[in-house]
Structure formats: structure tokens, C-alpha cells
Amino acid sequence: MISRTARLAAAAVAASLALAACGAGGRPAEDGGGTGATGEAATASDVGITETTVKVGAHFPLTGVAAPGYADIPTGTKAYFDYVNANGGVNGRQIEYVYKDDAYNPTQTSQVTNELVLQDQIFAMLGGLGTPTHSAVIDFLNSEGVPDLFVSSGSLLWDQPQENPQTFGWQPDYEVEGKILAQYLAQNFPQAKVGLFVQDDDFGRDGEKGARQYLDSQIVTVQRYTPGNTDIAPQIAALQAAGADLVVGFAVPSYTALSQLNALRLNYKPQWAYSNVGADLTLVGSLLARFSEGAITDAGLLEGVISTSYLPNVTQTDDKWVQLFGKVWDEHGGEGDLNNFRIYGMSQAYTFVSALQAAGPNPTREGIVKAVESGGKTFQGPWLAPFRFSADKHGGIAGVAVNKITGGTVQLLTDVLVTDNGTAPITPVGTPPSEPTANGIPDVKPVATG
């Protein structure tokens, strides 16, 4: 008699076959399954590029704990691409932007990236978010030769052109940010006893490394928190006990909010300074309201906090870039208002359009990487400091401006300062701030790539 297992195995296989078949439903018939598009027509110059379209992909946390705030970034990117498409696209090609949910889980990042690269046949990855999540796919993207442009994270991992020639950072890395913030604090609070409040991972470590270059002698204690553990009362109490009257935080927004609430409970009132990552007014304000169960309703607690910026802030309504992005969002955005996350997404989109233009009328994957390496330094856009791209440097924006939260908006305290990793000196950026072009779309000439 046939064994039960034999039948079970057969059924399993039948089921997986059936599922494989129906899994293909609902997909536009446009992409040719497993076949690459290389060399099909003169203008379909590489995978993901046709005569009339360029397909770009991304992974973002659209659901789950990391979704608030970060899920807005791709909506900004999409709105800007729609704006560009409505104005004729790039070299006549419409940009198709596909972003998928990874719930900030590396396992899912790897699944959706497989789908984007192998199924959707994207030309390039743009702005995939998160350090642990993107780490899971960096090898895959590089081995498949997919340009991995402008990762949404300030980790130093993206700047390894030898190992990962396809991967480029975008925002200032945490070390650069830490250095500039610390230099300002050392100059302006020379007597302060400094306490560090840092996330116990690369984010915190890189930031601390930068901060120690200028504040080392003033630091009285370093308190680390583990993401996921929401009880940080001991760390805040230790900062208070050490007598720190200036606390520098390299923390994500939820821990900015928690540190404020815990300090409030202990009646501890140092001068606070936070990394840009953890200092978004709107998001921290809403988190404060949620964590305090309504006792605190806005970001008023953050008044006087020192932070940094490398993009225009949504509250700077007289900024030309904010006005442009406001117009783009009104015309092509979905629900909700323009916020800093959407400005971030639009700025990334702006960078990508610049890169695509630099790669010439018939871009290839190799060509766009070369174009960013040789022309990326000169891209003009909303970012306050230039990029550091070159053949041996894939680090993102070179610097930040130190700012202070005043009356619900940010006020710049310094010029835009630029530096590099290690002991590179900090210097003013030197170039005047760029302004948007008349139609709000970059106008970059193709870069001659050897």
C-alpha cells in the first residue's frame, strides 16, 4: 500500500506547483520573466530601461514599528518622480518607481529585493532604508551588478568602493555629523560636563567616534541604550548623577522622546543636543504625545535643543527648495502634508534624476555608477553641502549646519560646515547655497565616462 508520506510528499509538491503558478497573477505582462533586456533595442540600454521608461526600486518599512515617519519618504520620492514625468521625464523616459514593504525586517528586505531585481527587473535601487535591512541585500545587489544608489542610512558601511562598487551613501554619515556637532559644542560650551546618550550599535559608535575628537576631555559619562528596551530610566539617572549639564544624543526618534520624558520625570534639565536622525520635530512631538498618553501634546519639550541639518526644514517656508517641494507635493502628492521625511525622499529623487541625466541619453548600470563617481561632487540640489562621491569615495553629503530648535522651527547657528571621516579638518562649505532651476528639474550635462 502506498505510504501516507509518499502521498503527502506528492501533494506538497503539487501544492507548491499550483502556488507557483497562481503566484504569477496580477503582474503586468510587460516584463519578460527571467530574460534580461540587454541589447534588445538601441535605446533599451540596460535592464530596467526601455525606450520610454526607467524602472527604479526601493525597500522601506511601510508597516510595523519603524513605519511612522519612514513610510513617508517613498511618498515624497514618488511625488517628485511624478512631477518629473509630468514635465516630460528624463531624456524622454518616464521614471517608474516601485517601492516595497520590508517591515524593517532583514529577512523581508531580502525577499522584496529579490522580487525587485529578479522579477520587476529594476534598473537601480534607490534609497533602500535602514542599516540592518540594507546590509542583508548589499552583497546581492553588488553581485548582480545593480546600482545601489543613495542608501537611506548614515552608516559607514555604504562607503566601501573596493568591496561594494555599486553602493553609494547619501546622507552625511554619523561620524561626520558627530564631529561637526561636537566642534560647535566644544567651542560654545567649553566649561560643560558632557554626557553622551548613544544607541548601542554602529549609529551610536560612529557618532561617538566623531564626537570624541572634539569633546573627549569634557565627557563625564557615556550611557548606551539597546534598541528595543524601552526602559532607559537608569541611563538618564546615571547622566544626572554624573553631573552632565550637556547631553549629546545619538538616538532614534523614539529614544529622543523617551529620554525627554525620563529627564522630565527626574527634573533633570541639561542642555540637550541630538543627532539629526532623532530630532525631527513633528515625529518626536507625536511620539511624546503617544508615550506620555496625552500629558504632553507637542514638541514643546524640544525647545532650545541643538541639532544639525543637511536639508532644508519644512518649517523654513521662505526657502526656495521648500517652496518647490511644496508645489510638487500639492500637485502630485497623496494624503497628508509635506514633512521633513517627504523632503528627504524628494531630495533623493532629485539626486537620482541628476545622476540619470549625468549617465547620458542611453544610461547603463555601469554608466550611472561611473557618472555618479565622476560627476556626483558637482550635483546641485537642496542638500546644504556637496556629496563626496569619487572613484574611491562613496560617502554621501559632506557636512551639516548646526541648528537650534526655536519656537517650533529650526534656526541655523553656524554656516554649513564640511569635513570627512577620520581627522580631516572641519571647514566652511565655501559655495553659496544652490537654488532650484526654473522648472524644478535638475539640468545636469552627461558626464564623459571612460
Place this chain on the structure above:
Amino acid sequence: MTQQADTPQDTEKDTGQAAAPASAAAPAPPPGRFDAVRRRLPKSTFARHALAALGGLVVVFLVLELTNPFRNSQFATMSYYAIAAVGLTTLTGLNGQISLGHGALMAVGAYTTGLLLGPDADGAALPLPIVMLVAMAVTAVVGVVVGAAAARLHGPYLAGATLALAVALPGLAIYFDEVLGGEQGLRIAAPRAPDWFSDAIYFLSANETPGVKYLAYVGWITLLVVLLLMANLKRGRVGRVWQAVRDDEVAAELAGIRLGRTRVVAFVVSAACAGLAGAVLAVVVRLAAPSGFTIVLSLSLLTAVVLGGLGTFTGALLGSALLVFLTPTVTNLGTSLGLDATAAAEVAPFVYGVVLVLVMLLAPAGAVGVLRKVWHRTRSDRSGSSTRRSA
């Protein structure tokens, strides 16, 4: 409406698990021809299972060679969910112990693999099968510790204890971040297909073997081996003892079965499966990070097992297929219906929840239970011997 459950003609002796829905999709062959096939099968259970596994291997080969690289990657994902689900369904379905901590056990396997393979493709000192076996062994040792504690607990207390494991264990990776990489995790070099393997595949199908397909093969061959071993275990003395413990502890103890030891052994076997699953996950995902092993992973394994049909290997496979294929299908359907990507992504967990609720309400025995019912009905209808009173 009334349904005839088991027909008298059903030659299967064990009515409970019998009548696999193997040919539920195809019309049932006449009994005579079926018997002829049966007579030719080897008498030994192991040989029969091995034959089935070999058949499975052929099908895996055909499926992986005929589908595109993206489907290959989905099958690779499905394989590690399935290995863990098979382990969990053995524990929960056969032995009656619940575990909400299998995600953590997978983490043990994944981190072991990560430490042994390292981030450099050329730097790996050990061949992949050895690494996987070590990962399995290490997880089994953890399983002994957890199992020993679990054997003393019942129902909700056991669920609570294993839940604590699922929550706490990934925290260790953050605490020992020097070795285990902290929040960012350990990056793992995906092993490339050895030359003999790609040559063999090329010989058979004239296809090259890219990394994705090789990993799918690794996952599915592991899964087939696990299925083969577990099927034997289930059919043998050990399986019967486990079921006896599940069905009635007092009776089992009176029959001379040592409850504690049986429970620990079941937990260890299940943990070993989870460890193997973790090893496959590590090479497929190329990363072992705490955010990959949250409580959600443990819970989705349990829902996979329950949705598919508790205690059956087919159910475990169906459930893990659902885990892998449902979300992208729903998301793509949502996008093609005009939802934006965010809304489509939010619909996927909702649909999964609705499916879970519906299965619990309408088909508490899971997908396999439904298939089994349909199978029985068609058979009884065909044979015409059963009374047909259904409206």
C-alpha cells in the same frame, strides 16, 4: 449537510491521518490499478519513504529548472519556513507541546551558521553541509535545556516560557555585540554552487546554476531529508509514543512511557529542525540580525502550521507556502487595483489575519482537513457505496 467521513472500503487502516490529498487535484484512479502500484512498492517503510523523497527530488529539480530566478528565491524562502514548520508540527501536532519560541531556535541556528561561515565567501573554513550539521547540533543542545524546562510545564505556562525565549534570545545578540554583531547582525557570505554541482545540473538541464537557484536546491534537499527522517520517526515507535503522550498522559504513563524524557526528546528533535531552518535562512538571507527573529517569526510559524493543518507534514508545507506567497500576491493585486504601495502593503497583514480567522472558524483542521474531507467525499461518491443523503 451530512458527510460520510470514512468509508468502509477505505483500505487505509489508520483513519486519523489517512487519505492524504495527494491526488485530490487529479481524479482518483480506480482501486484496482492503485493496488497494482501498491504491490510493487517496497515493504520497508524507510524504503518507501526514501522512494517518495527521491520522487520529490525529481519534482524539485523540474520546478526549480522551469521557474525564473525570482520564483527560485521564493522557493528558497519557503524551504526554511517549511523545515521549521515541519519541526514545529511534529512537536505540537504529534507530541502536544506548544512552542512560541521556534523563531529564537532558528536564530541559534542562523547565528551558528553566521559565525562559522563568516562574511567572506572565500574565507569559509568548513563546507556548507558540515556547517549546517553543526548549527543543527548547537540548536539541539539549546533544545535540551529549553525542553528540560518545558517538560515540566503545560498549556499556557509552556506557551509563556517559550514566548519568553523568543523575546529574550535575540536580545543576547545585542548584548554580546562584539561577537554577534549587535543590532546590525552578522553578515554571511552566501556559498556559491560547487563546480560538481553546477556541472551536474548543467548536464541534466543545460542551465547554469546562479546563487539563488543553488540556495533553493540547498533548502529543498535539506527539507526533503528532514521530511524523510521525520516521516520515519512519525511512523515508528517513537512517533507512536509521542502520540500516546499527546492523547492521554495518564494512560501513557501507565503503559510505561516516561513522560518527561519523551517530551524532552520531542522538543530536541523539533529544535534540531528549527536549527537547520535557521542555517538555511542564514545563507538565503545572507544576514543574521535580531530584527529578523522577532516574536513575529515564531508566531507566523505557528500560524503556518495551524493554517495548513496541525500535525501533518503537508499542512506544514502548505502553511509555509502561504507565508511566502500570500503577501506578494496580495500586495501586487492591491497595486494592480490602483492602491498605492503603502496601502497595498498594509492590506497584506490584514488579509493574512482574515484568512487565519476564517480558517479557524470554518476549517479548524486547517487546509489539510478540508482537502481530506473533499477527498473522502469524492471517493465515497465514486464508489457509490455510501449512502448519499447530502442535500
